[in-house]
Amino acid sequence: MDLPESIDFSALGQKWALDYQPSSLSRIQLSEQGFMLTVTGGMGDKEQVRQALLAWVKKKGRQHLKPWLADVAQDMGLSYGSVAIRLQKRRWGSCSAKRNINLNAGLLFLPDFLVRHVLIHELTHLKHLNHSPAFWQDVKRFDTNYKENRKLLQQYGLKLPMWLHQSFDDNLHK
Numbered sequence: 655m656d657l658p659e660s661i662d663f664s665a666l667g668q669k670w671a672l673d674y675q676p677s678s679l680s681r682i683q684l685s686e687q688g689f690m691l692t693v694t695g696g697m698g699d700k701e702q703v704r705q706a707l708l709a710w711v712k713k714k715g716r717q718h719l720k721p722w723l724a725d726v727a728q729d730m731g732l733s734y735g736s737v738a739i740r741l742q743k744r745r746w747g748s749c750s751a752k753r754n755i756n757l758n759a760g761l762l763f764l765p766d767f768l769v770r771h772v773l774i775h776e777l778t779h780l781k782h783l784n785h786s787p788a789f790w791q792d793v794k795r796f797d798t799n800y801k802e803n804r805k806l807l808q809q810y811g812l813k814l815p816m817w818l819h820q821s822f823d824d825n826l827h828k
């Protein structure tokens with residue numbers, strides 16, 4: 655596995671090119687210009703570079719997923735507590751009994767209609783904290799293709815870029 659040459663946020667229609675600029679700085683610095691992300695710093699420790707990219711992906715998640723969730727919630731006439739953006743391996747999102755929603759920044763790598771599908775799913779949990787028939791009926795009101803989308807989502811989960819979830823440190827131990 656190598657560091658990525660580009661980062662494709664399908665959900666946003668953005669493809670970022672990466673430009674690695676090795677320098678004597680030990681800290682990794684990222685700077686954006688257009689859709690070019692320049693990574694400057696010591697490249698010796700790939701895991702450190704990867705961590706900087708993950709932090710950037712999470713920042714993009716906060717920037718884009720939070721307002722997106724707010725829009726969909728408004729369409730659905732629902733209100734929630736706080737939103738947290740994480741990078742998780744197993745879940746696209748979750749909703750707690752306290753009405754707080756977690757979203758996976760990995761959603762940015764999916765087509766936009768699947769992001770909407772996940773947002774509708776989690777927001778519907780504000781009304782039903784289960785997957786009862788009543789839950790699915792409410793999902794269907796806003797996501798008529800939810801069954802198909804659910805299947806597609808599983809397939810896309812397997813196609814996420816490897817560097818998102820596989821640390822370079824783990825590689826050393828193999």
Ligand SMILES: [Zn+2]
Binds near residue numbers: 775779784785
């Ligand atoms: Zn659920």
